[in-house]
Amino acid sequence: MRRALRAGRSRGLIELRQSVTNGGDLVNHFLWPVLMLATLWFLRDRSFGGFTLGPLLVPSILGMNAAMAMVSMSQHLTADREDGTLLRARATPHGVTGYLTGKLITISGGLILDLAIFLVPALLLIGGVGTSAAGWAALAGLLALGLLATLPAGAVLGSVITSARGQGLLTLPILAVIAISGVFYPITALPGWLQGVAQAFPVYWMGLGTRAAMLPPAAAAVEIGQSWRHLETIAVLSAWAVAGLLVAPIVLRRMARREAGSALASRKERAMQRTG
Template sequence: MRAGWRRGLIELRQSFTNGPELVSHFLWPVLMLVALFFLRHRDFGATGFRLGALALPSILGMNAAMGMVSMSQLLTADREDGTLLRAKAIPNGMAGYVLGKVVSVAGGLVVDLAILLIPGLFLVGGFAVGAAHWFTFAWVLVLGLVATLPIGAILGSVFTTARSQGLIQLPMLGLIAISGIFYPITALPGWLAWIGQLTPVYWLGLGMRSALLPPEAVVVEVGHSWRHLETVAVLGLWAVAGLLLAPVVLRRTARRESGSKVAERRERALRRVA
């Protein structure tokens, strides 16, 4: 546990001292702030609520859910370069490795959310920022990370090369499109709204909206309710499923790793470059 914690903090610090990774930390939040700037004065229908105010909490939830993609990409890259094999070779190495990834990915996500949230509160306005709201924000974020990061670990174990990560990106973009991020899910056709509500992305967005928006904004939600109990139930189910499956899948993946497979993947990568 101590080694995994230290590993995660080292990786987190490195991500903020590395040029390309530093750009990635700021690029997406800045693009979202630009989108919010153009939405800040647009109303949602006849409700009188600003579309920018409805979108900011949803974008925060989407960013938290995208942690599963980051986790998947990191695990896939570590399989290719032999990092996962080295972790398997030492006592309790896999446990320390997974903990380190959780610490680094979750820490990076929290910083990314702060980069977006703090300017966004001033740019858009109209948010509720009392102690109870921040408490809701905290438990939704923690539960959302527990629900999504194990899924990322599973996906990183399934896909064997970094080139195959595109197979994850496309479905994620589709889920984001129907999850009520940029427009309330009640404006979508009923069957699409039901599909969107099966994913953790929607419930993270809903939980963030319930934390930051004033109570009267609930009229744009399904059933005119923030549905906190349903949020806990759905995210909890995703968390339990991920926590049960991820260790099994990771152990099977680690058992299949060998020096010859790492060398074979390295040769294929060199041939692609050449």
Template structure:
């Protein structure tokens, strides 16, 4: 476990000293800030709230959920270049590898969220900023990351090539579309609302909204409630399931890895480039 933490911190430091990765940390938050800028003066119906005020907290939840994609992409890349094969050869290497990835991806995501949230609070107003709000935001994001990142590890184990990552992004984008991120979920059909509540993306968005929106904004939510206990229950269930399943899937996938399979994938990649 300690080795995994150290590995994750090293990878996190490297991501902020590499020009390409540093650019990627800023790209998506900046694009979302541009969207917020155009939303700042638009009201949501007769609620009295600016659309940007309602959307910014949901964007935080969405970015946290997108960690599933980052985790999956990184695991697939490590599988192709032999990093997973080397982890397999060390004692308790797969658990340490998974811990390290959760640490590095979580750290990168939290930096991305700060890049989005701090300027976003300048662009739009009406957000709650008390101590209770920040405490709620911290536990929602912490629990949400533990709930979603192992899912990304499982997805990365299933898809063996970087090209197949596009198949992963489609269902995740679908979950985001129905989870009330860019528009209140109560505006969607009831059957869509039920589907959205099965997955962690909705609960991440609900939790971040409960942290940063004023209390009376709860009227746009299902049941006129922030449903904190339900948020803990659903995200906690996904976290437990992911932490149980992910190491098992990783170990089974690693057993199929060999030097020849890594060399074969590398040769295929070279042929595609050529």
């Protein structure tokens, strides 16, 4: 078991290194942050409720990007199942433990890199955003809690979705959730029932948390209840974390149990039909 955890750590670091030395992966790392930076540039001088949008957007986008770890976890699992990586792990003693350890490292590491690619230029671009040492600490804590909330949930999604096509379809509801989560404009601009829906997902709470950590207290005026709602943020993200950590092992075990060479062969056939 300890051997598998060590092997998993080295697996994660190797995959992380691969993702920054490989052309296609590098494009993936930069594409989203660069798109977000462009959006930020065009929206920076708009105003809402007496605040300019630029400073509101930086933490909001940061929070949204962090919540997207759920999607990358889910995509990785589906892809690794489809190409046989997971079956390979299953054929190895404690291989699935090592695989998941590696995945956590690859995805959290990749996320921190993506956040930095966005945040550093964003801070230079937009004045009026900045934070104290306490703010940075709060941000780090929030990020850790956010990963706990989103990675197990992403693993559940990745176990349930068996094909790349299914992952493609997942993009639509994800975009819908982003659209109502108060990332690009304050959530209070939305009708009440949509606000209710948005508050069920971690994207809104991650955005709220990052704004709380990075913006001056007065900025809370455009939030629901004119408050940063720290306790609610912690409560909702923790609930996601607990639910994910309870459900993910069961779903993952069931998925791994179903992995066999013949299942792989039939997926291979389907994929060949798609591409051929």
